[in-house]
Amino acid sequence: MKQASGNRTVPGLDNPLTEGPLQAGLEETHPGPVHGGLNVRELELLGLCPEEVLDFSASINPLGAAPEVMEALRSLPVCAYPDRSCLELRRALAAHLDIRPGSILVGNGSTELIHLIARAFLTPGDTAAVFSPTFGEYAAACRLSGVSPVSIRSQGKAQFQWDLTQALNLISGLKPSLVFVCNPNNPTGTYLSGEEVRQIAESLGGRGLLVLDEAYRSFVDKPWESQGLLRMGSVVLLRSMTKDYGLAGLRLGYMLASEEVLARVGRFQYSWSVNAAAQAAGMAALDHPRHLERGRRMASAGKAFLRSALDRMGLECVPSASNFLLIRVGEASRLRLELLKRCKLCVRDCASFGLPEHIRVCVRNLEDCRRLVRALKVVAATPENHE
Ligand SMILES: Cc1ncc(COP(=O)(O)O)c(C=O)c1O
Structure with missing residues (x-):
């Protein structure tokens, strides 16, 4: 077992083992x-x-990852830059989802897309809302854009189901620029119906954007069809190929939205953020849907x-x-x-x-x-x- 270098302590960071402060040399570099x-x-x-x-x-x-994915990675030419627009992967996704490639933006995991959406749609002084308890990146992304999101929290005594009437009234009053809903929700596993999600989108009154994170949708036994919500123009769907195809180490996700929303979000994405291995793995995975x-x-x-x-x-x-x-x-x-x-x-x-x-x-x-x-x-x- 490696020893900590010296016995200086780092204030504010807890050692998960002793519940005391971390020792110098073992600091968290990504807080x-x-x-x-x-x-x-x-x-x-x-x-x-x-x-x-x-x-x-x-x-x-x-x-985990499919053998065909591992095979595709073995023959990958790593010295070339990846395609910045992920065109082939978007075409494959488009065929798979029966949607146009122009309605898809691929990201370095859906986490990248959560952050890009917050950057593109929030400025200090705006309002954002998060259906919680939930994945921590939504609030983190909002805060990086100078917005402390309002939490719409479900309670354990209600089996972590939200009080929807209360939530809809709150959203109508707050007029948030962004609302984040994770469906099914991490960590509770609760799954809102299509009608409930539509009501949340409508409560925005055409002003803000509903970000529906469907990272776990593929594991729902009978998921409802959500792509129809895209016609509203104010809904973004997030999906995680990381989770679907066991590619967490490679990072791969995508968002579906109107071309106008995608253009606004895409401006903040740095070049080559989705590496060649992730793109190749994604295409091989889509080829083997079983x-x-x-x-x-x-x-x-x-x-x-x-x-x-x-x-x-x-x-x-x-x-x-x-x-x-x-x-x-x-x-x-x-x-x-x-x-x-x-x-x-x-x-x-x-x-x-x-x-x-x-x-x-x-x-x-x-x-x-x-x-x-x-x-x-x-x-x-x-x-x-x-x-
Ligand atoms: C709800 C939710 N969305 C997104 C992610 C991140 O997925 P990705 O690996 O695609 O960035 C996670 C990961 O735990 C998650 O729980």
Whole structure:
């Protein structure tokens, strides 16, 4: 295990292991929103290698990347610059989605697009709203544009369903330039209907833009058709190929919107932000759509297994339309650390969502899900994890 260099401390940053300040030399270099995924620095401190840890904290296709994608990457000419407009990939997406290539903007993950949208549509003094608790990048992107977004928050006692009447009234009154809705929502898994989303878009009264992040749509068993909303002109759809096709390390996402909105957003995108490997992987993935369907079915089966096992253990879990589950466990940060140290399993502690009693787990294959249940039985049985 590597030792921290010196014993200076870094004020304001917490060491995930000791809950005290971090030691100098191990500083966080990217203090943005908290996310799932393995934290190499934390694993180092625990004497663990990333390869030996089973990651339940990042919610992606349980099958990972398709073999055909890996094959396409092997023959990639890496010395040439990538196509700045991602033309071939946009054409492939257009055929796949039955939409025009001009209605698509590809990004270095959908996260890049969230930030570009905020830059293009917000200036200090504007208003933005975020349906929460949710993915931290929406608020972060708004703040980088000088806007502190209004949070429209759902409550655990209502199974994290929003009070829609209240939300619609709030939006009509606020007249925000941007509203962010994640559907299905991270971390709750709640899924708004097409009619509910349409009402949210209409409550903007033609003034602002609704950003509907559908990063997890592909894992919904029966998703409603959302592309029709684009006809309203005030709706943007965000999709994540990172999650659909297991390309988190490459980064790939896209947005669908009117050409006017895309032109405004595209002005802020730097040249070559989507690298050649991501573009090639995206095209190979679209050529093999059965991989995603198999991943969805696997996640669906794993979710049913996990839900009934958690139920038998008396652990409350929010009904989820997506490939992850939000579980009430008591002191989540401690449980997460115990799972990591004792069982080499990484789950997402939801304190950063304002849910310190919840963890979020991604649904992996059945064998991995069984391992998670066994580990939870051991670790969650520890008295301090119960209220
Ligand atoms: C709701 C949501 N949107 C977008 C992203 C980021 O996806 P990408 O890898 O495409 O940037 C995440 C990642 O966790 C997410 O949860």
